[in-house]
Amino acid sequence: MRSLMSITGTTLVRGRYARCYGAGTDRLIGMTVEDYSLLFAAAVLVIAVLVVVMARMGGRIRSLREQVADLEQRAEVTALVAAHPKSPEERLVGVVVNVTKEDADQVVSLVHEACAAAGMPDPLIMASSPEDPGHVMTRRAVEAGCDLVIAAGGDGTVRAVAAELVNSQVALGVAPLGTGNLFARNIGLPYHDLQACVAEAIHGTPHRVDTLELKLQRPGGRTDQEISLVIAGGGLDAEVMDDTRDVLKTHAGWLAYGEAGLRHVLGPRKTVGVKLDDAEPQTYRVRSVLLANCGSLQAGIKLIPEAKFDDGHMDVALFTPRHALDWARVVAKTALRSSTDIPVMKVRQARTGRLTMAEPMLFQIDGDAVGEVISVSASVSHESLVVNGVRPELLESPAD
Known part of the structure; x- marks a missing residue:
């Protein structure tokens, strides 16, 4: 019997004490049956606490995910609101127009009508010249407080206006009046429809380009x-x-x-x-x-x-x-x-x-x-x- 217990490492309880055999050791553990009951109860309590903690952590993780989603949604809304941060009464539109183009007068009229319909102030209209396709005019529009400058002309006018707006928060609008109208084509503007282009310039969603x-x-x-x-x-x-x-x-x-x-x-x-x-x-x-x-x-x-x-x-x-x-x-x-x-x-x-x-x-x-x-x-x-x-x-x- 002793030999068998030594080989298998079986625990033999004798009275008050439990003697453990195995692994070449022989040590005495002074624990009663009541002690074991308390230990088991403590283990159950620990497991219960862990379950509660993990449940709360899971709830917090879900809550954090919901907060992140909410923040992302708020960021999208904020970005859309920031697109046109001013009220209509505060938004001032500048127009740099190449008056040599056939439809220049039409674009000016369309911009006036669109601003009036939106409750915005009268636009600031400036004509380009052969010596300056739009640089000085655009700077004057920015200094006057315009948050949008519309280039009404060909790609040369668009490029001159854009050169003065690069790395700023002032937006460029395009009313294509040129022969090629390459930039208008590439950004998807309906360049055959001047009224639609003016509407996009004033109310269209801003997009950053290189x-x-x-x-x-x-x-x-x-x-x-x-x-x-x-x-x-x-x-x-x-x-x-x-x-x-x-x-x-x-x-x-x-x-x-x-x-x-x-x-x-x-x-x-x-x-x-x-x-x-x-x-x-x-x-x-x-x-x-x-x-x-x-x-x-x-x-x-x-x-x-x-x-x-x-x-x-x-x-x-x-x-x-x-x-x-x-x-x-x-x-x-x-x-x-x-x-x-x-x-x-x-x-x-x-x-x-x-x-x-x-x-x-x-x-x-x-x-x-x-x-x-x-x-x-x-x-x-x-x-x-x-x-x-x-x-x-x-x-x-x-x-x-």
Whole structure:
């Protein structure tokens, strides 16, 4: 019996004491049956307490989750309220209008009507000029307390107004009156409907978009600072913008660019050094090089489908065609909206970039020819501009 108990480690209770055998030890524990009962009761109590604590913790976790959800909802509401923090009586709208455009008077009337209908003060109307497409006027609007400045004109007017609103809380509205209206197209505005565009400018939801900060080095040594909202580039595109006949633009609209394109498309390629972010510089023989913040052109053409106006990147497109067949490949890629590289058209994304021209090259910004450059430094300013009326639901199938 003793041997068996020694082998199995069985506990034998003799009277008042319990003697334990096993693991080569022989120790005395002075506990009565009542002690065991108390110990069991204490264990039950501890378990009960743990259950209560865990239940309360679960309740607190659920409560915290509910609080987080509530805070997120409040944040969304706060963001929407903050979009137009002033009452209608306090909101002042500025308008920078290119009075040479055919529908300039109509836009001014529409803005007056929209402000009056909303109980807002009369808008502050200022005309741009050939010498200043909108910089000084926009600064005056901001100084006057405007929390929205509408650019009524082409992409040049939009760009001038935007340049003064970058990194501020003052929103940009767009009433497109130009030939291309590229920025309006890319943000999904119904640019054929001026009344709808004015309504979006005044009452549309604000959206932050990227801008491209450009430093242009001129052949004579001068350096100019510019911004781009859509596409800047050198080579063929700049030649086309520089040589499009105004009389054709007046009568044929954006189709006038096609006539100039046919006259320049087979021009010579030029050598350009390209450095993107921290990568090593590369040298290319290009017919055109583009820095794109947006990728859509007229007639719903998505030249660079990858380009998004709020993704924190610019898309650098390098066109290296040598003859008409190569251009046909570019046209096919564009028509199919393919994001796959082809040998004669490469697209790279970057936050910063530098173009170095082996010889002076014509350059354009958002459809406006800006003269020759020998180098261009570019960087993305992420979400630097507040724009009213961005309509993402229309971006996949913009109007022609």
